Amino acid sequence: MNVRNWIIGGIFLLAVVGLGSYLFTNPAGLFRQLFIIAITVAIVLLIFRLVSNRLPSRRERNAFAKAARQSKLRAKRRKSQMKAKSHLRNRPLRRRSTAHLTVIEGKKSKKKDRAIF
Structure with missing residues (x-):
């Protein structure tokens, strides 16, 4: 676990040094790149929310x-x-259903589309 901490720390240090040098050499390019990343993340989050709204709600x-x-x-x-x-009786008087169902809130008033014979 100690080696992993050193590796993560080294990667973080290199990232800070790289961003600092990029900020001094090309600050407009850095801000443009950060702006593009922010727009991309916003688009991905928007698509994710649109897709997740179609899934059953929480x-x-x-x-x-x-x-x-x-x-x-x-x-x-x-x-x-x-x-x-x-131990009181060997055979039950009547067989009980094995289906254990509970009603979940939903569209109870929706009419069923069935053909009448």
Whole structure:
């Protein structure tokens, strides 16, 4: 880890020396280059935001993750309850569904597009 710190420090020192010499020899070129870099970063961030707006929102992802956690906890509880009750009776009276679903907020009022037979 000590060698890595020396390497990073050396690279940082060379960068500072290079920028300082470039500032003294061609200050207009340095500022122009920094301006171009700033514009490029702004364009990349703008494109990233446009693309990320099309992805599901953070609120929806958090709601889905919460529903998945609750579903796992519910499944664990049922499993432990079934193990505790298994010695009382050998066969369950009725078979329960293995689907553990939780409703996530969304477009509930959207009409379904189905063909009527």
